[in-house]
Structures are given as C-alpha cells and as structure tokens.
Amino acid sequence: MENANNIKSKLLQVLLQQIDTQIETLNNAIASIHESKGNETKSSAGDKFETGRAMLHLEQDKLESQLSNAFGLKKKLNSLKSIAISGKIGVGSLIYTSKGIYFISIGIGKVLMDDSTYLVISTDSPIGKLLIGKSIGDFISFNGNEIEILDIG
Numbered sequence: 013m014e015n016a017n018n019i020k021s022k023l024l025q026v027l028l029q030q031i032d033t034q035i036e037t038l039n040n041a042i043a044s045i046h047e048s049k050g051n052e053t054k055s056s057a058g059d060k061f062e063t064g065r066a067m068l069h070l071e072q073d074k075l076e077s078q079l080s081n082a083f084g085l086k087k088k089l090n091s092l093k094s095i096a097i098s099g100k101i102g103v104g105s106l107i108y109t110s111k112g113i114y115f116i117s118i119g120i121g122k123v124l125m126d127d128s129t130y131l132v133i134s135t136d137s138p139i140g141k142l143l144i145g146k147s148i149g150d151f152i153s154f155n156g157n158e159i160e161i162l163d164i165g
Contacts, residue, residue, distance in 0.1 A: 016106045016165020023106075023115055024089055026125055027132065031086045038079040045072045085118045092117055099164065101143045103135060106165040111157060116140055 045068050092104045101107055107114040112131050115123075119134035133140045142152040143161075150161045 020106055035082050038075050042075050101146045108163040110160040
C-alpha cells in the first residue's frame with residue numbers, strides 16, 4: 013500500500029487542479045457577462061434593455077458568489093498540507109474503512125486516482141460528522157450499514 017502522505021499529496025494536487033479549473037471557468041463566464049453588458053445598446057424598448065441588464069447582473073452576482081466559494085475551498089485545501097497525522101479522525105485524515113476510502117477535506121464526492129476511488133467529504137457531511145473523532149477499530153452506522161474503520165493516515 014502506498015504511503016498515506018503520498019496519497020494525500022496526490023489527492024490534494026488533483027483537488028486543487030479541479031478547483032483551479034472551476035475558478036478559470038467562472039472567471040471566463042464573468043468576463044463574458046461584462047462583455048455582454050458592454051455590447052448591449054439601449055433601444056426604444058427601454059424596459060427590455062433594463063430587464064436584460066438586470067438579468068445579467070443577477071447572473072454575475074451568482075457567478076461571483078461561486079467564485080468566492082471556490083477560492084475558499086482552495087484556501088482550505090492549501091491549509092491541509094500542514095496538518096499532521098493523529099490517531100483520531102479529523103480534517104485531513106485519509107480513512108480506510110470496510111466500505112471505502114474517505115478523505116476528509118472538502119465536499120467533492122468521488123475522485124478516481126491511481127485505479128482507486130476516494131470519497132472526498134467535508135466535516136459537515138452526514139458521514140463526516142460520524143467519522144470525526146473515531147479511531148482504528150471503531151464502527152459507525154451509516155444508511156443502515158455498519159462501517160469499520162480499518163486504518164487512518
């Protein structure tokens with residue numbers, strides 16, 4: 013089995029790359045809205061012009077909120093690089109269970125890497141809340157399944 017620190021480093025790289033792609037996509041969408049606003053001309057149908065600008069403004073606000081969230085996720089991921097391994101599950105833990113491998117960081121979901129599937133979850137997720145503070149050999153019950161914690165990295 014590969015060293016847990018190496019796996020976490022690779023996972024962090026994959027997750028940061030996903031977030032960077034999301035940030036780039038959002039920045040491009042915001043730039044496109046700015047361009048659309050600049051290209052729109054006022055016509056004799058003034059209400060239509062104002063409605064169009066208002067809708068563009070709402071879309072821009074939504075995208076800027078998503079962009080702010082993406083930067084927050086990136087900051088959280090970058091902070092995980094310095095978290096030490098402990099005997100109890102916490103943020104930054106790589107958890108091997110009888111039902112899969114979990115990485116507690118941000119709520120992304122399934123990530124396929126090196127022919128393994130990792131469930132990237134946040135501490136706010138239902139299963140994340142159950143796992144926090146647990147140790148090797150502990151069991152949790154989730155969706156009617158008994159899950160054993162086999163190893164923590």
